[in-house]
Amino acid sequence: MNAANANGLQSSVPGEADLIALYRTMLLIRRFEERCNALFLQGRIPSTLHLYIGQEAVATGVCSALRADDWVVGTHRPHGHALAKGVSPRVIMAELMAKVTGCCRGKGGSMHVGDVRKGVFPAVAIVGAGLPIAAGAALSARMRGTDQVAVAFHGEGAANEGDWHEALNMAAIWKLPVLFVCENNLYGASTHFSKAFAIPRVSDRACAYGMPGETVDGNDVVAVHDAALRAVERARSGAGPTLLECLTYRQCGHSRSDACDYRPDEEEALWKERDPLKVAAARIRALVPPVPFDPSGIEADVAAEIDDAIAFAEESPAPAPEDLERHVYWEGD
Amino acid sequence: MPLMRYSEALRLAMTEEMERDPTVFVCGEEVGQYQGTFRVTEGLLSRFGPMRVVDTPISEIAIAGLATGAAMAGLRPIAEFMTWSFALSAMDQLVNHAAKITYMSSGRVTCPAVFRGPAGTGNQLSAQHSQSLESWYAHTPGFKVVLPFTPADAKGLLKTAIRDNSPVIFMEHAGLYAQRGEVPDDPDFTVPFGRAEIRREGTDVTLVAYSLMVGKCLKAAEKLEASGVSCEVVDLRTLVPLDMETIIASVARTHRVVVVQEEWLNVGFAAEVAARLADEAFDELDAPIRRVGGADVPMPYARELEQAAIPGEDAIIAAVRSIVD
Ligand SMILES: Cc1ncc(C[n+]2csc(CCOP(=O)(O)OP(=O)(O)O)c2C)c(N)n1
DSSP, X not given: OOGGGGTTOOOSSOXXXXXXXXXHHHHHHHHHHHHHXXXXXXXXXXXOOOOOTTOHHHHHHHHTTSOTTSEEEXXXXXXXXXXXXXXXXXXXXXXXXXXXXXXXXXXXXXXXXXXXXXXXXXXXXXXXXXXXXXXXXXXXXXXXXXXOOEEEEEEGGGGGSHHXXXXXXXXXXXXOSEEEEEEEOSEETTEEHHHHOSSSOGGGGHHHHTSOEEEEETTOHHHHHHHHHHHHHHHHTTSOOEEEEEEOOOSSOSSTTXXXXXXXXXXXXHHHHTOHHHHHHHHHHTOSSOOOXXXXXXXXXXXXXXXXXXXXXXXXXXXXXXXXXXXXXXXXO | OOEEEHHHHHHHHHHHHHHHOTTEEEEXXXXXXXXXXXXXXXXXXXXXXXXXXXXXXXXXXXXXXXXXXXXXXXXXXXXXXXXXXXXXXXXXIIIIIITTXXXXXXXXXXXXXXXXXXXXXXXXXXTTTSBOXXXXXXXXXXXXXXXXXXXXXXXXXXXXXXXXXXXXXXXEEGGGTTOEEEOOOOTTOOOOTTOXXXXXXXXSEEEEEOTHHHHHHHHHHHHHHHTTOOEEEEEOSXXXXXXXXXXXXXXXXXXOEEEEEEEESTTOHHHHHHHHHHHHXXXXXXXXXXXXXXXXXXXXXXXXXXXXXXXXXXXXXXXXXXXXO
């Protein structure tokens, strides 16, 4: 089973198999990110990384409400978005290791991970810039007469960029099939939410543009999935966009150079208690009738998938020198 | 003279100017409490308080626009872009407003703002984060455009920028922040705009460069010296105003010139220097003017490709060799 199986989960009351699939996707993201960090520290991944650790329930919950042909636009923190939408860990890892087999053939790197064949555009690393692009994809679905939906993931920091506001307005006036998913992890780099907003919730802004706004527990994959499913159905039916704010927390520094010394210990501890994997495991254990849940099999399965991705990446060749000048303009795939 | 890093020299310039002039203030993302993404503004918040060291939301348009408005109304803002790549969404505020207000109002209103931050390529940060765009600003009438190479210049030019009554685009190079050099601690030390500096004297070829590329030219010159080619290295320091006099005086001695820039070669600043040399010093030239610049591609991530895209010593050496026998 791979992460793509989580796509297309439609029930708003997920059963055992669904919950376990969601759990597996989240665990894949978690372990993938942990391995990336280790590889970074060993110098096997260059540049920098913005890890998704702690936010797995958002990408997983949202993408589980999408169809394979729906679109996702990720951010500078995009590994989780791509994995949850079914991009293979192999092509992501190969990209991070700058190999020609990577999803951007070694030209994009961590901040631009994506695979359009899985409906994931190469991620947008300019804060806020992904929202109009997702709205544009939604417009294309409308114009081509398909019922595809587009999702723009973004941090709450992005909600203070001009792109954000212009995209929400256009999407609302034209009732575009787009879902704006705000991952409110309380900090934009080191800046606390309260220093950047004069309102308590990002979702409060939705009404200013004429679309529904909802805030959910972003560490509860079921809550995210349910809210996303409602928003996706709304979008697909032609009723227009939704702003979905998911309250979550990154359990690591902003980037690999951030010592992350600006957050209170108690706050970090509190959110660790509310770890999305723990919350999902508790959901599974609360199923009626009870099912035995032993994640060790999933752990082993996920570890094998990541080992395979790393081996694939390491065995892959680097881009050729002549690739430097290729694809500045379109020249075929 | 104390030895300090380029980043510390910038900080010293801001500190001294903030002490000297209460209308000077700093604003930008992560500049206060976090003390700057590259630690350039370290200690400023505790020294000057939150009224003068202002943390902003992630809102580049408003950072540029508020700095422009505050400057029009009499303050001297130093607006930091976390990197110049993030200033792109603020282009309207910069180009249509900051750069034009002085002319549009025939000098009734001016905009004594400094827009500063790290620029340049490297570190495998790929297409959206790794680029040099100085020509965009040099192309726009109304901006002064400054790209210091040494720590002393970082300090002296930033002080001049803060005191200047026109908007200044001040591009630091992230690859230079950790470089050390002697920096005058005299608070009256400034470096004037429009004066290039000869970093190395030579007789056969003039290398014209600015920012990080000056260092690469110096290294290339060292290697070329070993094989008997003597290069003079001219550090422009400011693109606008441009010190053609120093460039032409050097070319009049060497009769050969290579202009080196980190930004994309196509329509880059080296083309401007080359064109002016062709206009103003044609008779001095004994060989075609050569340009060295970045590959005309968005910056690729993979190390080997990135290295091929960023001009290096080898490209400079090859350009020099192509015009000496
Ligand atoms: C336009 C722009 N400004 C600044 C940055 C630098 N930057 C990258 S991520 C980030 C913080 C983003 O915060 P948020 O949007 O909340 O997302 P998070 O990092 O919390 O996932 C900043 C300032 C950028 N990439 N783009």
